[in-house]
Amino acid sequence: MGETENTRLMQRIFAGLAEEDGRPLAESLADEFTWTIIGTTIWSGSHEGKQTVLNELFRPLLATRTAGFARSKTENCKH
Template sequence: MSAADNKQLLETAFAAWATGDIRPLLAAMADDVTWTVSGHNSWSGSFRGKDSVRRDLLGPLGAQFDGTYTSTASRFVAEDDVVVVETQGSVATKTGQRYDNKYCFVFRVEEGRIREITEYMDTQLVAEVLSELAR
């Protein structure tokens, strides 16, 4: 796939996520995807495989939210097999705090599937608002 095709794949997935529907992003992931969360807190590290991403990252994260999480992209930059996406998340937590984090995701796409995701965000907001991730 071309850089334009890879960019379109992520634009489509984030258009859905902006409405709270993460299913297109999950569907675009390869079964052996690796999602790496940057920083130095309990949420930081790599989650290997789509099942681990769902169970060990997205499941515990979603359990802290009171309502539907949305992620609205503002910029897509694509070169070869890499697509960079700037986005703004929005949701209230069950503790009543807002978790409106800003992100920069770096995706590596291979043969129409997301193989790698590297997530950069405000780690201080994570530490202040989210409960620690048990591993």
């Protein structure tokens, strides 16, 4: 992939993320890769393979983010 193609891909990924659409990022991941998070959090460690990353890392992270968003909307709601 050349520099121009890579730039366009990253622009598409970030535009999707800005609209809360992770599909461009997910579609761009290679089937065989490792996503490593350093540290001592519950997310720390190496996650190997596209399906593992999507199912065991991204999906739980998204659920946590979505739950927090829903909770903050409810907490700020005037009754």
